[in-house]
Amino acid sequence: MLYYLSELTQWFTPLNLFRYVTFRAVMGAGTAFALSLLLGRWMIGKLRAYKIGQIVRQDPEMERIMHHGKKGTPTMGGVLIIFATLVAALLWCETANPQVWIVLATMLFMGGVGFLDDWLKLREKNSKGLLEWQKLALQGLWVVVAFVAIEAVPGTRPHARELMVPFFKAPVVADLTVPGALVFMFLVLVGTTNAVNLTDGLDGLAAGCMNSVSAAYLVLAYVAGNVVMSTYLQVPSISGAHELAVFCGCLLGAGLGFLWWNAYPAKVFMGDTGSLALGGTIAMVAILIKHELTLLIVGLVFVGEAASVLVQRASCKIYRRFTGQGLPPERRPFRMTPIHHHFEIISKERAKAEGRAPEAAENSVVIRFWIVSIVCALLGLATLKLR
Numbered sequence: 001m002l003y004y005l006s007e008l009t010q011w012f013t014p015l016n017l018f019r020y021v022t023f024r025a026v027m028g029a030g031t032a033f034a035l036s037l038l039l040g041r042w043m044i045g046k047l048r049a050y051k052i053g054q055i056v057r058q059d060p061e062m063e064r065i066m067h068h069g070k071k072g073t074p075t076m077g078g079v080l081i082i083f084a085t086l087v088a089a090l091l092w093c094e095t096a097n098p099q100v101w102i103v104l105a106t107m108l109f110m111g112g113v114g115f116l117d118d119w120l121k122l123r124e125k126n127s128k129g130l131l132e133w134q135k136l137a138l139q140g141l142w143v144v145v146a147f148v149a150i151e152a153v154p155g156t157r158p159h160a161r162e163l164m165v166p167f168f169k170a171p172v173v174a175d176l177t178v179p180g181a182l183v184f185m186f187l188v189l190v191g192t193t194n195a196v197n198l199t200d201g202l203d204g205l206a207a208g209c210m211n212s213v214s215a216a217y218l219v220l221a222y223v224a225g226n227v228v229m230s231t232y233l234q235v236p237s238i239s240g241a242h243e244l245a246v247f248c249g250c251l252l253g254a255g256l257g258f259l260w261w262n263a264y265p266a267k268v269f270m271g272d273t274g275s276l277a278l279g280g281t282i283a284m285v286a287i288l289i290k291h292e293l294t295l296l297i298v299g300l301v302f303v304g305e306a307a308s309v310l311v312q313r314a315s316c317k318i319y320r321r322f323t324g325q326g327l328p329p330e331r332r333p334f335r336m337t338p339i340h341h342h343f344e345i346i347s348k349e350r351a352k353a354e355g356r357a358p359e360a361a362e363n364s365v366v367i368r369f370w371i372v373s374i375v376c377a378l379l380g381l382a383t384l385k386l387r
């Protein structure tokens with residue numbers, strides 16, 4: 001909205017500043033950060049007042065990682081991220097840009113699915129929520145809606161069915177066809193959304209890793225929307241994608257502000273409301289700027305989290321099929337999944353053996369995952385030049 005102040009430069013020249021993407025991305029990040037920081041304490045108080053607290057899964061595995069102390073911590077804090085991002089984006093993005101609305105709509109829809117999941121958990125007082133097939137069905141529905149919208153936008157239509165691969169300057173597949181493009185988009189959106197959801201298991205883990213991914217995609221979107229830079233780096237030039245850089249700035253600011261309250265020891269959790277919204281949003285940004293597979297590098301932490309769950313499940317099912325018995329814990333690939341719990345258990349056992357407080361081990365695991373995420377974000381940006 002404030003972008004349109006740049007049209008008044010004939011009366012006040014400095015207003016031309018609002019035309020610059022870099023300025024609006026920084027201001028959007030600052031606005032979202034301030035909103036998250038200022039509204040955080042009030043929102044946490046409201047969540048406590050309405051008794052919207054974390055439901056901890058009741059099984060022996062949770063005893064091993066000592067997470068029962070988290071029970072009752074306010075959850076559904078993802079509402080704060082969504083609100084701060086939405087307000088900042090509406091203020092600083094060019095609202096006539098259809099790509100911004102596609103991403104905002106994705107964030108709201110996926111956040112709505114997560115909200116429903118969280119609400120069902122609270123109502124039933126267990127950790128199940130929506131069934132897996134229900135989540136997949138809702139996410140699949142949105143894939144169809146978003147694909148139709150992408151095909152209808154002149155700036156994104158020419159590249160909608162292309163398959164771009166990092167390190168290749170030309171599309172590996174020029175036309176996936178409609179069914180192929182839908183399947184690919186479904187895999188990207190659903191895979192990313194649920195991978196972020198699985199990562200949200202330790203204080204500050206998902207929020208911190210998502211911040212580095214958001215920062216990387218801010219740069220990628222800026223390059224994709226700049227004709228000169230995209231031509232020089234030989235990446236797809238997407239008309240209007242520069243506004244997604246501003247949006248990613250807003251997302252980054254909201255994530256940093258939320259992390260203030262979500263860092264160990266967390267005063268609030270994002271819940272599925274936040275994790276599904278964040279995963280779906282960054283996946284849609286990647287789809288729009290044709291950097292879908294770059295997510296495998298930039299979001300390697302999320303990939304590892306999801307892969308660990310798939311490997312663990314597959315191992316247990318294969319063993320049961322051939323033996324008729326459950327796979328013994330000592331023979332499983334991981335002590336516990338998602339993989340952050342595997343490292344958490346090892347770290348806490350090591351802390352006990354060395355006479356240190358085991359509770360602090362959780363924070364060390366989170367910070368190391370943040371470091372890996374930052375390194376992966378830088379490696380993802382390096383793919384821009386290696387083509």
